Amino acid sequence: MPGVIASDDAGRKRKRDSAQGKSKETKSRKAPKTTNDDDAQSRILLLEEQILQSRENYNNIVELQKIAGQADKKPKTATIAAVALCRVFCRLISGESLVKQAGATEADLQIVQWLKARLADYVGHLTSWIGSPDATKESTALTLLMRIVKEEALNNNKADRAWRHEKSAFVAVVRRLLEETDAEGARQEFIDKFVEEHDDVRFYTFAAVKQILQDVHAGQEEVATNAIDLLVQIEGVPESEDELEDWYGSTPEGQKNQLLSLNAHRKIARQAWLSIFRSKLSQESRKKMLNVATAHILPWFASHIELLTDFLTDSFNHGGAMSLLALSGIFTLMTQKNIDYPDFYTKLYSLLDEDLLHSKHRSRFFRMFETFMTSSHLPAAMVASFIKRLARLSLQAPPGAIVWIVPWTYNMLKSHPPCTFMLHRTYHPAHSIYAEHPKYEDEGMDDPFDMKQKDPMVTGAIDSSLWELETLQSHYHPNVATLAKIMGEQFTKKDYQLEDFLDHTYQTLIDAELGKEVKKPPxxxxxxxxxxxxxxxxxxxxxxxxxxxxxxxx
Incomplete structure (x- = not known):
């Protein structure tokens, strides 16, 4: 019979079977570690819950404010505490715990005053976050503050007071946005999320700006600059009362409510802008307003155009590029709002000087200038003055400016045939020019154009000639010389597209010459x-x- 095979397990220690009444040995589990942040968050939530449970725990508000004040050391914990405090104050406001009740005891009144002081501290602390380099922190502060604003507006019998009161959360927010220079992101978010979305927020933003700028201590140039930066971003201008329907606070009631009146919205916006006009403004701030005057400011001045005209006229007197921007706004008022401004072309004529053709803003000026001169009903004497003055200035102008002046002159002569006498005037003995200079062929004659005359109607340009353009036919730059020769040819071309000549500089002209292929060496x-x-x-x-x-x- 076969032998018995011994098992290898005979010499080993066998594990006990679970059937013998003892379970298998298992590895013990350790409890998860709790971090300091988790402990702090749990503590914050506990403090918040206790406050809402009983008035006896109101002192927890002070403790939460201390935690929120450690934003530099513990930003995450401070943010959690700030959010908890927002919930606490919103519950207290909605429960009218910050309102003096009729028949309240002295102790109750003291509690109300104490809670108001704590709310003011909380709002002041959050507003200090606006302007922080941490965009998340800044955005959180703005969101929490506007949540407080909403509760104040919804739970106040006099909603207008909740928005306008000097110590209200809303005025504190706007004040901080105007006083903090580094709050560009917060101003943008405030406009996008609240002002553009809600008609009442826009209305009271204008009211707050006016109120803050009228403050004696706030009449600073930086505050006005930031106010401009804030208001120029408002694009939603209501055109009818039917569009006034989106509210952040309580829905206004009654036909006489100012929030339901389009005229009231325009009036408060005008007052805000007028407060800015009267403030101390830097050159850059004025230019920024002039750039957006027709698009963002004019719609609010629909029925009081003269107020905006005064600002534009005052801006023109500053001279330089600002004068051009101001004239652009005045021209818009003349063409769109039918405003009477008889000195417009006299002021435009005064801007044509030697520095203009060398300015870096030359192209921008030429674009606007072309628009100003498009009317075919301008007097020939005035048009001749503009043509002659630019022709005279072209003698000392860079080639980049001359290559625009010549085709512009061509277009103007085509549009105003009486001015073509400046190119060729057939001899006639009865004409005053030839009568006063009978020996003009031998002795010549003086140019009757008066370059120093400020009134374009009496410069004598219509009796002059464009000898300057003939001189340009001998210009050192071949492109300028070739272009100037079109004045001696028949005017068969309808007109020139001046946009093609605007952006020429020394560099572009040189590049064009160097880029040409030389077919035959000189x-x-x-x-x-x-x-x-x-x-x-x-x-x-x-x-x-x-x-x-x-x-x-x-």
Whole structure:
């Protein structure tokens, strides 16, 4: 019979079977570690819950405010505490715990005053976060503050007071946005999320701006600059009362409520802008307003155009590029709002000087200038003055400016045929010019154009000629010389597209010349001399003799 095979397990220690009443040995689990942040969050939530449970725990508000005040050391914990406090104050406001009740005891009144003081501290602390380099922290503060604003507006019998009161959360927010220069992101978010979405927020933003700028202590240039930065971002301008329907606070009731009146919205916006106009403004701030005057400011001045005109006129008197921007706004009022401004072209004429054609804003000026001069009903004497003045200035202008002036002159002569006499005036003895200068062919005549005259109607340009453009036909730059020759040819072309000539500079003209393919190399017809002052025989040549004579006479 086969032998018995011994098992290898015979010499091993066998594990006990679970059937013998003992379970298998298992590895013990450790409890998860709790972090300090988790402990702090749990503590914050507990403090919040206790406050809402009983008035006896109101002192927890102070403790939460201390935690929220440690934003630099513990930003996450501070944010959690700030959010908890927002919930606490919103519950207290909605429960009218911050309102003096009729028949309240002295102790109750003291509690109300104490809670108001804590709310003011909380709002002040959050507003200090606006302008922080941490965008998340800044956005959180704005969101929490506007949540407080909403509760104040919803739970106040006098909703207007909740928005306008100097110590209200809303005024505190707007004040901080105006006083903090580094709050561009917060201002943008405030406009996008609240002002553009809610008609009442927009209304009371204008009211707050007016209120803050009228404050004696806030009349600073930085505050006005930030106010401009805030208001120019408002694009939603209501055109009818039917569009006034989105509210952040309580829905206004009653036909006489100012929030339901389009005229009231326009009036408060005008007052805010007028407060800015009267403030101390930097040059850059004025330019920024002038750039957006027609798009963002004009709609609010629909029935009081003269107020905006005064600002534009005052801005023109500052001179330089600001004068051009101001004239652009005035021109819009003339063409769209039918405002009477008889000195417009006189002021435009005064802007044409030597510095303009060398300015970096030359292209921008030419674009606007072309628009101003498009009317075919302008007097010929005035048009002739503009043409003649630019022609005179072109004698000292860079090529980049001349290549625009010549085609513009061509277009203007096509639009105003009486001015073509400046190119060619057939002799007629009865004409005053020839009558006063009977020997003009032998003696010539003085140019009747008066460059110093400020009134374009009496410069005498219509009796002059465009000899300056003929002079340009000999300009050193071949492109300018070729372009100037169109004035001596028949005017068969309808007009020139001036946009094609606006952006030329020295660099673009040089690049165009260097980029041309030379089909035939130029012929050099001079010989390089081997000697400069001597002949090949060793004696002095003509130049050498002149030098020798000069040396001997010294």
């Amino acid at each position: 012929v050099v017809e001079w010989e390089i001399p081997k000697m400069i002052v001597t002949t090949e025989d060793g004696g002095l040549n003509v130049i050498g003799q002149f030098l020798q004579t000069a040396i001997d006479t010294m």
